[in-house]
Amino acid sequence: MQCAEFEIRLQDALDRRIDPESDDRLVDHAERCEACRHVVYGQRLLLDGLRVQAEPPCSSHIGHQVLDRLASDSARRTRRRRLVFALAIAVALFVAVLPFARGPRADTATARPSAKVLAIATVPQPPLPKPTMTAGETEEFRLLIRQLLDQVSLRPLEGFESVDRVAGKSIRPLAITFHFAFDTLRRTLPGQGSAEPTHPQARSLRSDAASPII
């Protein structure tokens, strides 16, 4: 047997937990080869040393120490979970309250586009032509409106009187309100610019309801 084969066979014996000195072939080789004999002897010493090797006794309280550690770890985990929960609530509240705590929006001015941007974005519109009427059209329009006002004025506003009576002084009399509206219309008619304005409050429609307004 060669030394290499001896080495393989020795490791195999040790792997199978067999005493190398129970293998005749190993022993035969070791008796002839000093280096391999040293190896076999070294293995024997090593295994003997491991067999008798005693470690200091382990503390018998280790079980209770482990349980204490588990309990303290669990308590720490619970505390951490509560802290995280409280933080989450605080953040949620802060986010919810923030818009109310800000006051008027400070970012509206900044959000508004600048004049330059507006100038670019706005398409210039051509100016609208001024409405113009010919003199004949104006006169025709004035006559139509006048006829309409005459028709309205000829009818007494007795319908409003009953309402004004019930309302008393709590609202402005409807007859005055309508008179004022008609008067304004009459005075804005083309060609009526010089007409003397009528102050409805100066006249008592209640006492002169039947007289034409215009």
Added chain:
Amino acid sequence: MEDLRILVKCCLEDDHAAMLALVDRFRGRVYGLCYRMLSNREDAEDAVQETFVRVLKNLAKWDSNRDFEPWLFAIAGNRCRTALAKRRRRPASYTIVEPLPDARPDEQAAKELTEEVQLGLQRLRPDHRQAFVLFHQHELTYEQIAEAMSRPLGTVKTWIHRARGELIRFLQEREVVQESSYAMRRV
């Protein structure tokens, strides 16, 4: 194995007595590994404590169809490697092999041999040391060690062979292996 499953089931139901029983059942073997890995009683006890805390926290992850010990030793090995890494980071880190209690004169040689073997173990790489201790002291199979260390079977075998070779060379350097005291024996 069946009683272990029952014990684990009780532990999962938060039964403190069962937890204590589980720790008591395995603490010696776990401590043996941790002590061999760390060579220091306090560090070994801390590692044992860490190991069981993790074991009990993660007990639900243990596959009851597989052996418990490889899983347990995997956790213990990881704790020991973490402790060794921390020790390396400490500025004044050094390892003292704790002297064993005084022995009678006829036990003196065995005590010295034991101390030499422990010194030799400290010189091994941590993963080689763990594999060696699990095989020779805890008598786990190669398959179980490979599972515990999450390494291929061939790698574990190589590590153990190398560990044996390095230890024998160390014992020779320390003149523990002496020609004069040696004669082959046929068993």
